[in-house]
Amino acid sequence: MAARPLSYWLKACPLVAILRGIRPEEAVPVGEALFDAGFRMLEVPMNSPDPLDSIARLADRFGDSALIGAGTVMDCAVVRRVAMAGGQMIVLPHADPDVVCKAKVLNMIAMPGFATPTEAFKMIAAGADALKLFPAEAFTPAMLRGLRAVLPPEMPVLPVGGMDERTMPAWQEAGAAGFGIGSALYKPGRSAAEVGERARRLMNVMALAA
Numbered sequence: 001m002a003a004r005p006l007s008y009w010l011k012a013c014p015l016v017a018i019l020r021g022i023r024p025e026e027a028v029p030v031g032e033a034l035f036d037a038g039f040r041m042l043e044v045p046m047n048s049p050d051p052l053d054s055i056a057r058l059a060d061r062f063g064d065s066a067l068i069g070a071g072t073v074m075d076c077a078v079v080r081r082v083a084m085a086g087g088q089m090i091v092l093p094h095a096d097p098d099v100v101c102k103a104k105v106l107n108m109i110a111m112p113g114f115a116t117p118t119e120a121f122k123m124i125a126a127g128a129d130a131l132k133l134f135p136a137e138a139f140t141p142a143m144l145r146g147l148r149a150v151l152p153p154e155m156p157v158l159p160v161g162g163m164d165e166r167t168m169p170a171w172q173e174a175g176a177a178g179f180g181i182g183s184a185l186y187k188p189g190r191s192a193a194e195v196g197e198r199a200r201r202l203m204n205v206m207a208l209a210a
Contacts (some may be wrong), residue, residue, distance in 0.1 A: 006109050006129040009041050009067045010156060014178030015202060016041040016091075018071055018160070020048055021188035027054040028061050030186065033196030035066060038203045043091055043180070045071035046078060052085040059086025069109065071180075076102040083108060091180070093134060095119035097126035111158070115139075117147060130156040132180060137162030141174035148175035165205045172206075 017034050019027070022044060031042055042062075044054045051070060058068045069089025070082040079090055079102045090103040092112040103110035104127040112123045113134040120131055131151075133144065136159035144157060151157065159171050160180035168179055185198050 003064065004067075006067075006111075006156065010130075010178050012040040013038050013203070014158075014206065015039055016043050016158065016160075016178065016180045017185055017199070018043050018045065018180050018182040019054070019186050020045040020071070020182055022054055022186065023049050023188075024053040024057055026192070027057045029192040030195050031058050031061060031066070033192040034185075034199050035062065037196050037199035039199055040065075041067045041069075041089070043069050043071040043089065046074070047072050052081060055082060055087045056085040059088075067109065073099060075099065079103050079106060079108070091132060093132075095123050097122060100126040100128050113160075117150070120147065120151060124152065124155060128155075130158055130177070133157055133159045134180075135161035136171070137167075141170045144171065144176060145174040165201060168202075168205055 017039050022030060034042060042058055044051045055068055055070060062068060067089050069087045069091060071091040073079060073090050073092050076098055079099060083106045089109040092099055095112050095114050100110045100112050100123060109129045111130045111132050112128050113132045114120045114123055123131060156177035158178045158180055159176050163179045163181055164184035181202060186195050
């Protein structure tokens with residue numbers, strides 16, 4: 001399913017929009033606002049209302065022009081359901097090699113969570129396309145800088161949790177390849193217009209740091 005590698009999407013825009021709590025009827029308007037602002041990776045966490053419906057709507061709307069996937073994926077059965085809905089990316093909050101392997105068998109992009117070097121290397125061995133440092137607010141950029149000294153240079157690390165205009169620059173300087181952006185971007189009740197404005201501010205921060 002994932003015809004393009006994650007490196008393509010990170011180059012297009014290194015920010016993943018985490019749309020936790022989004023409803024299916026909001027998915028396309030919010031997705032369009034994000035796309036217009038420059039975002040190309042959209043994640044619908046599985047603890048959102050009817051997440052597979054939202055993923056299907058986004059996949060139908062954007063096709064190959066955006067990377068659509070699911071977050072908070074906890075088991076292998078969910079991976080197949082996401083693939084059937086048109087999702088191409090699986091994001092985990094934890095380090096589960098079985099879920100990563102299932103995603104890769106289905107030719108999907110896998111981004112597992114990790115919090116220790118041991119977990120990071122286990123996920124790399126399982127076939128992860130990128131590593132999600134979570135919850136990033138519990139760590140420091142210095143921790144990532146140390147990890148980057150031993151991780152394969154081609155392995156992207158994306159901090160997730162507490163990332164916004166204030167926190168991203170220090171993490172980027174420490175070696176972050178991108179970021180997952182949640183509540184700084186979308187919360188239930190925010191209009192598509194407001195989400196789009198927040199997205200543009202975040203894109204401006206990335207442009208200034210580049």
